[in-house]
Amino acid sequence: MTQPIIQPIIQIESVTKRFGPVLAVDDATLAILPGEFFALLGPSGCGKTTLLRMIAGFEAPTEGRILIDGQDMSRVPPNKRPINMVFQSYAVFPHMSVLDNVSYGLKMAGVAAAERRDRAERALEQVKLAGFGTRTPDQLSGGQRQRVALARALVNQPKVLLLDEPLSALDAKLREAMRFELAQLQDDVGITFVMVTHDQDEALAMACRAAVMNRGLLAQTGTPAELYEFPANRFVADFLGSVNLFEGRLAVDEPHRAVVESAQAGCPIYLDHGVTGATGATVWAAVRPEKIELHKRADERPPAIEDVPSGYNVARGTIRTVSYLGSESIYLVTLETGHEVRVTRPNLTRWDQEDFTWDEPVWLAWHHESVIVLQA
């Protein structure tokens, strides 16, 4: 079977960036495809912004190459790249009207005044700011300024639009509304978007694919579901959402069966597939809080789990704290081993939150498909 070959719009080839002794980006290799909404995700100081600034041209890589649409752009200044950026502070020029702001890029490109005006007005329509052209930036709200910054970048029809923490300066309600709107806008204009964010919800909600970065290294690249359900290591598992990690030893590793023995869990952890690790090696069994079931511990008979041999994947504990969030409740359960486990449970009916309460003895049980074994 032959796969159609898609030329990536951005190729980052073994890019390293050093600021004096500080290694900001460490040997990053990444391909971003045309039309993608791509997110660079990571905690502050992980190098994601440096990588974005290298794509924009504000920093030059110490080593490696950056290709845009097949051409090496590593040493091309930002004003000569087919790329535009929406800055974290929006950087709307305060002394220019909204229309002048939006048409600035076209003016620099030598587009005639009449066409400039037309295109700028159309771009303002696109971001739902039609009729705002004569206003000055100090008459706009934060959200409106962001739209101006978006229009100012999109009007130039760049091959790639870069967004640096685009939603971080907005309040919570507006932020969520803008998530949908940005994704919709990207769909409408069909331009590749590359977004930097430290907010995992933002990346999961908007991006087609995301790269998780940690300390200058690309930890994992994949779709939001891949990153969440199949994290490559403990960092990714922990950074996206929350996760319960049981440190243990890989006791059995066969093609159709693996067992992790964990003193933290207090029970052997069973999977129905092999993990291709060295038997006896230290591994971490990761289980997401929403994938663990709570059962009453009225008698000492552990609950049965489908397809899991009895005695596996069940742990005894006591509820220490309940946190009621409306749509769901978070339970912090202390196992008999002393290990603390986080369990979330949706409140499907109006009475569900009353099922479990403080200091209640419970069984924790999870299906073998809910477990992922991490080796790093």
Added chain:
Amino acid sequence: MKPMVEPLDYLRRGWMRLWLGVVFLFLYAPLLALVAFSFNDSKRNIVWKGFTLKYYQKAWENSGLVEAFGNSLAIAFVATVVSVVLGGMAALLLWRFRFPAKSVLSGLFGLPIVVPEICMGVAMLTFFVKIGWPADLPWPLNLGAVTMAHISFCFPFVAIVVGARLVSFNPEMEEAARDLGASDWDVLRDILVPHMKPALIAGALLAFTLSLDDFVITFFTSGPNTVTFPVKVYSMVRFALTPAVNAASTVLMAITILLTVLALRAQRGLQSSAQAH
């Protein structure tokens, strides 16, 4: 019961009001006397004899005084223009670039502000004599020496005001312009200079008033044909303290106050536009 005095209500405390009154009296009484006596119909500035404008007319008819006034304005104008350009560039240089001995250069720019004026005056005099600066050039070229001296102490003030303004510049503005296709020159013209504008105006007015008022340095660098207004007033006062001097000084004061008000307004524009983002 006495009304409560809030902790920050300084002006509602009697002793504070008294102190304030004394301060204002010391500061402004001499100036008010000067202005008042410029309208006094008497040759001697001792007793009030009646209102007149004739000393303004006398001052106007004193060709030496008018010429000195013209010299002062010409020097102040040229010194202001050059100081704004030099000071603006110096501020940009110190703000934008990294280079060895930057702090030394920054200190050197500030030197004319800290060096006592008398030393500056003597140094300038020695310098111009040493290089044999011609004293008999036609007007306005004969003002060259004084103008250069004024520029040397005016432009550091402009650099300081502009430098303070540049601190509030958001570097993402420059990057945004670059990202939109602007060259370095485009950034300077379209982004940086508009940002610096209120400071450039304030700096210009500062330079203008400094140049107009300066006595010590001017005294050492002006020749017999290049007398400025303050130097002329000084020489007139040595003979007699006539009301014409009062009148001329009042005019100078009015100009200075007007420019200060304009400078403050520009500063206010500077603050409000800084708050906008």
